[in-house]
Amino acid sequence: MKREEILQTAIGLINGDRAKDYGDAYENHKRIAELWSVVFGIKVTVYQVILCLILLKVARLIYSPQKTDSWIDLAGYSGIGGSFEEKVKNDK
Numbered sequence: 001m002k003r004e005e006i007l008q009t010a011i012g013l014i015n016g017d018r019a020k021d022y023g024d025a026y027e028n029h030k031r032i033a034e035l036w037s038v039v040f041g042i043k044v045t046v047y048q049v050i051l052c053l054i055l056l057k058v059a060r061l062i063y064s065p066q067k068t069d070s071w072i073d074l075a076g077y078s079g080i081g082g083s084f085e086e087k088v089k090n091d092k
Helices: 003-022 025-040 047-065 068-082 085-091
Strands: none
Touching: 003 068, 025 047, 047 068, 068 085
16 A cells, blocks of 8 residues: 555544544543543543554554554544644643
8 A cells, every 4th residue: 555545544534434433533532531541540641542542553563564454543643643732722
């Protein structure tokens, strides 16, 4: 798969099916952060959620570096995390 295809596929997922399935990405990751905060007993941020999900994909890629789906998801998580700046400012 070409790099443009990987990025376009990631864009399609985070702006299409994933958005429809899970709602607003920031609100979804904020909800995950709140739940993880309870489980771990510390404040978890939306950025930490994104970083952990990226590391999950990295761990999978260490085992299966040829798995295109994980590369697509990495691009998607990067796009999602990078888009949070304004929303994080407004939450404070």
